[in-house]
Amino acid sequence: MIKRELFFEKEATDEVIAEAYDALRAERDSGKVGYYLLPESDMLAKIEAFIDDYDFEAKGIQNIVVIGIGGSSLGTKAVDSLLAHTPSRNGRKLIFMENVDPVEIESNLKDLVYEESFFIMISKSGSTIETTSHVKDLIHRFDAPVESEKFRSHFAFITDAGSPLDELGKTVKVPTFHIPHNVGGRFSVLSAVGLLPLTLLGYDTRALLAGAGALQNGFFDKSEDLLVQKAYHYATHSKDVPINVLFSYSSAFKEFNAWYVQLWGESLGKIDKAGNHVGMTPVGIIGSVDQHSFLQLLIEGPRDKTVTMIKVIDFQTPTVIPNVSLPHLEKTDYINGHTFNELINAQCDATMESIMQQGISVDKIEIGKLDEYNTGYMIMYYELLTSLCGHFLGVDTYDQPGVELGKQILKGKFAG
Template sequence: MIDYTIDWMPENGAELEANMNEAFEKIVEERERGISGYYFLPQDSRMIVEEVEATLLPTQTVQEADTVVVIGIGGSSLGAKALDGVLRSITPEAKRMVFLENPDPVEVSEKLESIDPDKSLFCIISKSGGTIETTTLYKIVLDRFGLRPESEHKERLFVITDEGSILHRYAEEHGIKSYFIPHNVGGRFSVLSAVGMVPLTLAGYKTCDILKGAQQIVKAFFDRQADHILQKGVFYAGHWQDYPMNVLFAYGSFLEDFAKWYVQLWGESLGKIDAQGERVGLTPLGHIGSVDQHSFLQLIMEGPRDKTVTFLKVEHFPTEITIPDISLKHIEKNDYINGHSLGELLDGECEATWESIRSQGVPTDGIVLDRISEENLGELILYYELLTSVAGATLGIDTYNQPGVELGKKILVKKFH
């Protein structure tokens, strides 16, 4: 269960209502016209999960593997990494996941050292099929481990891409098993497609439950039973010039990759040139509590009033530590925390920080998970995707493209020719 709260005072009722209705209608239209297809993933991806469970999990290759290597970058890795980061704590039996993303020779060398190819499954993920980082890292993996796709090695290779892409055609050439991403689902909205579901299912996560949680909020949203999403998205987009930055303050180190996933989703979707040719956009910032109270809180408290802050927290942790009843001489003032759990301290810090930021008139809101579960994470993913769509619809931009990244790709190719 997730509890959503919005702390700012509701604005003019009739106008807000009209803006919410307008955003809602746009999204219904986007869905009906197939402009974006992520709304259907919670249902459609069940087939993929069931197929992986029925045909791959029982094989000797998968059974004997202890590692799932994801070769992909950006939308092809961030989502699965975020889910692995959070769900690992309740799924200790899941196979280890290694993400080969950044073409950084130091990091890649270290990660390759840790991989035993005979006990690994490799997912090569690229929507377009031609992502330079991904195909390059794949070549390095083939070379380093002597993998020959034309041999029985192909049983440990899985390709996830758009149907008909150059990567799909490569896979067909060698008989490598391929899974497809719907054409109208962009990378940053694709974690609940084969992009996330195949590697996470191979690793042993309960992906069906992730989809179940996601489906619940899709249904609630389109039934107008989750209007808080509309309310928040319309507020953020309507005030983008007052509050150009949105901070996600997530309490728990395991949420670090989730915060990165949010930054990609929000930043790449909502920084655009609008229909009038104006540059508009909201800048996402991901921070982790309580660590970043010692880093970023001062700026939120006393710096310019240019940020909204969302607190994301979990009520009950799967692991707990009781703070021992030790009194350190001269530091007795801190004994008030003895006997409490470490999770209670973290939660207390979140509540105290939230209260102090709210007291400064900063628009705050909260997302409180009762516990870490597959359903909750699925819901959280879809919640943020819907919120992004609402904000984009209100801003009057194309939420789903990313034309600004093409120039750099062209310059790169020229540099090496």
């Protein structure tokens, strides 16, 4: 169960709402944008068949190593962070080879046993410099030439069909899963990019897809006016209120917040059709920790922010604050006998009220519990919200020319 509320004026007219539904439907039906189709893809069946055939248990695989960066890793990180506490999660260790920070690399690989590890190399383009550099290091470090059975039996590739990495997979006979050409990296978590590692960790990825599909179906049945209203409010006020804060009241949302930042930043920070620089700056923070840092800026700082509060109703961990009274600290005894679940949710409510009293635009998402279905729903929620904001801003939500420029400059620094 997920409940959503907007605490600001709903300004989009019926005509504007209808136009938004039609615009996203046209994206889907044209084949330009493929993430809408992922909940109904047959990719999960292919992944399940591969896992059964490989027999990971018999081979003693204890480590799943995801080699990828940005959209190739952030979504999987987000889902695992949200669900790691659930009974679905098996005991395999999940390791991410993302940044090319040499200290982090050595820390990740210090005690890694190659024979107990399965490596998933993910690159949509097939030639991401960080990802290929990590794989070269692994080949050298573990004496596993790319043409060898040692390499082939411990690797899978995920990439676009026809990419250089796809061609390598064919040459050296490494199992390869394809990302649809019309699915960008930051929208790819419900493709093989997320489904392969998450299924290997034991999660019910069918429920993940079902949650995403349920929201998407509701949207294309034109029953998501609230989502359209939120996007319209953000986009039409973006010049004066350009910062969107995701205030998530659970530490499990740390990586989800990071995924949202990439999704929002790369998709919406663009030059619009009129040549204007537009976009909204995403900020992800965690309650209650950031009540003691960012909240002061929200309450008394510039009025240039909207805030989304995320609240988990049932943490499914009934830890109680004991009836202990500390000398000189008796004023804190009002909380004795209550659960930590009650405390963090009361903090969420109190913080939201304090922000609303400042006249700041606030909305709230209440999640019944953290499970695969609700996680899939939240992924699709933010992907649809991003697409709607891009529509209202008049930008191409799915390209990233600013990122490509940096890649070209980097290559020049080494080539020249």
